[in-house]
Amino acid sequence: MIQVCSDTLMKMINKGITIQKEDLTGIANDIITNVQRASGIIKHMRDFSRMSEGIRSKVSINGPIQDVFKVLGHQLKVHRVDLELDLDPDLPEILAEHNRLEQVFINLVTNALDAMDEKEKVLGHQKWEKLLRIRSFLKEGFVTVTVSDTGTGMTPEIKEKIFEPFFTTKKIGKGTGLGISISYGIIRDYNGTIDISSRAGEGTTFELKFPVAP
Ligand SMILES: Nc1ncnc2c1ncn2[C@@H]1O[C@H](COP(=O)(O)OP(=O)(O)OP(=O)(O)O)[C@@H](O)[C@H]1O
Ligand SMILES: [Mg+2]
Known part of the structure; x- marks a missing residue:
């Protein structure tokens, strides 16, 4: 071009x-x-x-989640977003790489902040809670993390497309549409899964599951 x-x-x-x-x-x-x-x-x-150095070791998933806020903590304050962290300290470890997991959570949190900013533009001065909530827990034998926001949510059409590389609803310069597809690649590398539940206008929850390290 x-x-x-x-x-x-x-x-x-x-x-x-x-x-x-x-x-x-x-x-x-x-x-x-x-x-x-x-x-x-x-x-x-x-x-x-x-x-991607390719070296995986036993890590607690809570570490990379907490480290995200060393990078993005200031952003939360600026955007006046409440943070609710509910991390199970007794979770078993998973086989992964700390930095790449951190990249996944940076991508998810950035998307959540964008979605809440976007909703703010629509709602104007109307009162609502900008809430980012991250939980980690053991569920059916899997280390599970949920990342929820009270942002714009997604229509079923958007939800269907978000794993496609370069799919974005953001302005050029703001989004490349690579965040989710890269995150998905990393999660799959560690035999993990990602599920999305979202309601347009209400918010979105991403659920990540990883097998416990042998
Ligand atoms: N938490 C969310 N709430 C609402 N929509 C979301 C959320 N996360 C992702 N999306 C939708 O999925 C699209 C793709 O997300 P992805 O992270 O892959 O790319 P992006 O955020 O647009 O660009 P980049 O990650 O490069 O900044 C977004 O443009 C948005 O429409
Ligand atoms: Mg993104």
């Missing part, structure tokens, strides 16, 4: 065509949009490759 834009410009310059202001603005905007998109993708890829 950036290539096409600059080729067009080059051709016009070479032919000595005077470029109209509107055309220039249009082309410049196309370039800006695509540079933003590309840098979003590069950021995800960098996080992804840095995180």
Whole structure:
């Protein structure tokens, strides 16, 4: 896209065509949009490759969950989001990599914050609670984590598509649509599963399950 834009410009310059202001603005905007998109993708890829050393060990899932808030704790305050952490201290360990799990939770929490921001835009000054709630517990022999938000929720159509790479409902520059698909890849690597329950206008809960380390 950036290539096409600059080729067009080059051709016009070479032919000595005077470029109209509107055309220039249009082309410049196309370039800006695509540079933003590309840098979003590069950021995800960098996080992804840095995180994948391939060494898994026995980890408690609570560690990476808590570490997310070293990175995003300030964001919660700025966005006036209440945080409810309910982590079972006696959970058995799972076989995974701390940093990659942290990446998964960063992606989920970022999405939750975006969804609550989005809802705020719709509701304006109306009162409601911005609540991010993360729980960890043992369920049917699996280490289970739920991440819930009181954001926009998803329509069934959106919910069906969110595992597709590059699927996003966000503005270019804001979202690349890679967060969930990368997270899904990581979770699957550790033999985990991810389930979503969501109601448009109400909020969303992601449920992650991992087998206990042998
Ligand atoms: N907690 C959530 N509440 C509502 N919608 C969500 C939530 N999480 C994901 N989505 C929907 O799924 C889409 C895909 O999410 P994903 O994290 O893969 O990409 P993104 O957030 O759009 O972009 P990026 O992760 O690169 O910033 C989002 O654009 C949004 O429409
Ligand atoms: Mg995301």
